[in-house]
Amino acid sequence: MKFRAFNRFLGILLSFFLFSCASDLDFNQVNDVKIEPVIVTNLAYFDVLANQFVTNGAEQNVIFDAPTVDVFNGSFFRQRLKKVELFFEMENTISRGYSVDLVFLDRNNQPVHAVNLAIPPYSGIENKVTKTEVFENTQLDVLKRTTRIAFTMTMLPGAALSESSTGSLKLRSGVTAYLVVE
Amino acid sequence: MKKTVWVLVLMLAINCFSQNKQILYNFTSVPQSLLTNPGADFKYNFYFGIPLLSGISANVGSSGFSAYDLFAANGVDFNVKLRNVVFSTTRKDRLAINEQIEVFNGGFKISGEQSNSYISFGMYQEFDAMSYVPTDLAILALDGNRDYLGKVFNLGDLNVKAEMLSVFHLGFHKNINKNFILGVRGKIYSSIYNVSSTNNSGYIYTNPSSAGVYEQMIYSQLQLNTSGIAKYDDENYEPNVVKDITKRAFLGGNLGLGFDAGFTYYPKKNVQLTASMIDVGFIKHNKEVESLTYKGTYEYKGVIPKFSSGESVENGFQDFKDAIPLDTLYAAYTTWRPAKFNSSVQFSFDEERPEECNCLDYNPETIYKSAVGAQLFVMTTPRTPLVAFTTFYRRKIFKSLQMKATYTLDSYSYNNIGLGLSSTFGPVNFYVLADNLLEYRDITKANSLSFQLGLNVIFKNRKK
Numbered sequence: 001m002k003f004r005a006f007n008r009f010l011g012i013l014l015s016f017f018l019f020s021c022a023s024d025l026d027f028n029q030v031n032d033v034k035i036e037p038v039i040v041t042n043l044a045y046f047d048v049l050a051n052q053f054v055t056n057g058a059e060q061n062v063i064f065d066a067p068t069v070d071v072f073n074g075s076f077f078r079q080r081l082k083k084v085e086l087f088f089e090m091e092n093t094i095s096r097g098y099s100v101d102l103v104f105l106d107r108n109n110q111p112v113h114a115v116n117l118a119i120p121p122y123s124g125i126e127n128k129v130t131k132t133e134v135f136e137n138t139q140l141d142v143l144k145r146t147t148r149i150a151f152t153m154t155m156l157p158g159a160a161l162s163e164s165s166t167g168s169l170k171l172r173s174g175v176t177a178y179l180v181v182e
Numbered sequence: 183m184k185k186t187v188w189v190l191v192l193m194l195a196i197n198c199f200s201q202n203k204q205i206l207y208n209f210t211s212v213p214q215s216l217l218t219n220p221g222a223d224f225k226y227n228f229y230f231g232i233p234l235l236s237g238i239s240a241n242v243g244s245s246g247f248s249a250y251d252l253f254a255a256n257g258v259d260f261n262v263k264l265r266n267v268v269f270s271t272t273r274k275d276r277l278a279i280n281e282q283i284e285v286f287n288g289g290f291k292i293s294g295e296q297s298n299s300y301i302s303f304g305m306y307q308e309f310d311a312m313s314y315v316p317t318d319l320a321i322l323a324l325d326g327n328r329d330y331l332g333k334v335f336n337l338g339d340l341n342v343k344a345e346m347l348s349v350f351h352l353g354f355h356k357n358i359n360k361n362f363i364l365g366v367r368g369k370i371y372s373s374i375y376n377v378s379s380t381n382n383s384g385y386i387y388t389n390p391s392s393a394g395v396y397e398q399m400i401y402s403q404l405q406l407n408t409s410g411i412a413k414y415d416d417e418n419y420e421p422n423v424v425k426d427i428t429k430r431a432f433l434g435g436n437l438g439l440g441f442d443a444g445f446t447y448y449p450k451k452n453v454q455l456t457a458s459m460i461d462v463g464f465i466k467h468n469k470e471v472e473s474l475t476y477k478g479t480y481e482y483k484g485v486i487p488k489f490s491s492g493e494s495v496e497n498g499f500q501d502f503k504d505a506i507p508l509d510t511l512y513a514a515y516t517t518w519r520p521a522k523f524n525s526s527v528q529f530s531f532d533e534e535r536p537e538e539c540n541c542l543d544y545n546p547e548t549i550y551k552s553a554v555g556a557q558l559f560v561m562t563t564p565r566t567p568l569v570a571f572t573t574f575y576r577r578k579i580f581k582s583l584q585m586k587a588t589y590t591l592d593s594y595s596y597n598n599i600g601l602g603l604s605s606t607f608g609p610v611n612f613y614v615l616a617d618n619l620l621e622y623r624d625i626t627k628a629n630s631l632s633f634q635l636g637l638n639v640i641f642k643n644r645k646k
Binding site for chain 1: 249250253254255259260261263264322323324325326327328329331388392393394395396398482483484485486487488489500624626627
């Protein structure tokens with residue numbers, strides 16, 4: 001009697017497992033992971049007032065600065081960077097034209113890339129110029145060496161500015177970085 | 183190899199990680215039901231579990247996706263499956279594994295003619311891991327931020343904990359009168375290791391801006407606490423994992439205290455009410471503690487040349503590291519055990535005249551052949567508590583075979599059918615309980631599976 005009960009018990013147990021099954025799984029697929037995030041961030045920004053071009057009543061025709069930039073630092077980032085877009089937008093509300101040079105310098109102060117933006121004087125209507133540059137492959141490798149950017153603003157000939165001149169020269173610049181992580 | 187490990191985990195750990203033992207609860211022909219309610223109506227002269235075999239239980243659960251969704255060998259590109267999983271889950275979805283093995287377990291009735299008091303004791307090892315799906319961080323990693331301007335990525339989505347511990351327990355239950363049984367159990371926890379990162383907050387966002395192209399902000403309050411693993415980081419340390427685990431399992435780890443309490447009450451002979459609180463306790467981590475934090479705020483503006491007028495902002499990676507530094511702390515911390523609340527109501531019918539009257543025994547499992555009822559389970563988690571509602575049917579199939587079938591509703595599924603069988607041949611009790619039976623049609627598609635089995639030796643009171 002007891003034996004029969006035990007058999008039935010086993011029977012119930014076994015029939016339960018017989019109905020179980022499993023699809024094929026392939027955990028090696030983890031090795032196929034390839035993610036391609038696109039990251040946007042700021043590259044540079046300035047907003048120079050008209051009167052900054054005037055010192056003690058005399059015009060400064062050229063102003064210059066070369067701050068360090070380490071957007072391209074960090075080995076994780078560098079190795080997985082496949083494409084970069086640099087976006088520049090200048091807006092001028094000063095009644096003088098400008099030529100703005102951005103020179104990307106490597107650690108030996110050698111130029112690796114240069115961008116020139118020329119913008120006419122302000123005449124009461126929106127006065128913007130934009131530029132987008134794309135870097136891939138060798139060009140990108142060169143760009144990655146950048147450690148500083150030299151900004152040079154040269155005033156073009158025109159009506160003289162004074163300490164009370166209005167308006168400003170504004171630069172907005174961003175980076176779009178295309179990464180591939182495998 | 184990886185596959186083998188996974189399949190093993192699945193096989194061993196077939197179950198719902200909620201730690202809801204809805205089949206075991208109040209299934210009093212199994213001694214281990216005392217661990218879910220120290221006031222369970224379980225009578226014995228003495229019993230002991232076969233060491234290491236008396237209680238094996240495991241659960242795996244994933245509320246948002248199954249192993250099949252991610253790893254099916256169906257020719258679909260893994261990256262497509264990964265994206266589907268990330269975008270179909272939410273931060274509320276959880277992944278969890280729980281595993282318990284009883285090392286030893288036993289109990290005896292306190293001697294004396296009128297005694298209705300019982301002692302039970304034992305030790306079990308437990309592994310517990312739980313992670314919420316870090317949805318926002320996964321989206322940021324997969325897609326980056328370009329297409330998500332204006333979206334605030336929540337760093338609080340990172341919520342993970344894992345712990346291995348051993349538990350020593352001593353329980354006492356007593357028939358206060360013939361229809362009321364009260365039980366308590368004290369527990370000492372010895373944590374072998376603990377990793378927890380459950381109180382994170384912070385955000386990352388990128389908004390279009392007129393000053394600069396973007397307004398980009400990171401506010402981070404991330405902290406990861408660990409105990410018992412710091413020394414494996416040290417290159418000079420020669421690890422002896424087995425020795426370490428053994429030592430810590432036997433009260434050499436970070437210690438904690440907790441208790442369980444519960445009761446069984448019969449308002450009428452065929453109506454039974456029970457309730458229990460399990461694992462109300464904490465562990466104080468003060469040995470081999472190491473915590474990592476990333477705390478701070480940082481706004482990335484890019485390079486801002488100031489020309490001759492002042493210092494340029496060379497706002498870069500170093501600034502970021504200074505603003506949100508990686509700090510290592512060695513401060514003690516406390517973790518709370520996930521507390522569990524169970525309650526049940528049961529109506530018994532199909533009365534069976536016992537051959538010999540045992541007038542003291544109210545236990546419906548001996549008097550009635552059948553019972554129906556409902557159970558409620560609530561467990562604390564790092565976020566909202568987990569709730570499960572179960573209805574059950576219990577039936578004595580033969581004198582030596584009890585069956586309990588359950589239907590459970592919880593956040594993992596609405597079709598969780600479970601079945602438990604407990605057989606007693608002579609003094610030997612063998613039980614096997616499994617839930618989510620419908621998922622066994624294809625276990626790789628299961629969101630949650632649980633499994634418990636064990637072998638005990640029970641000597642019941644035969645006299646009168």
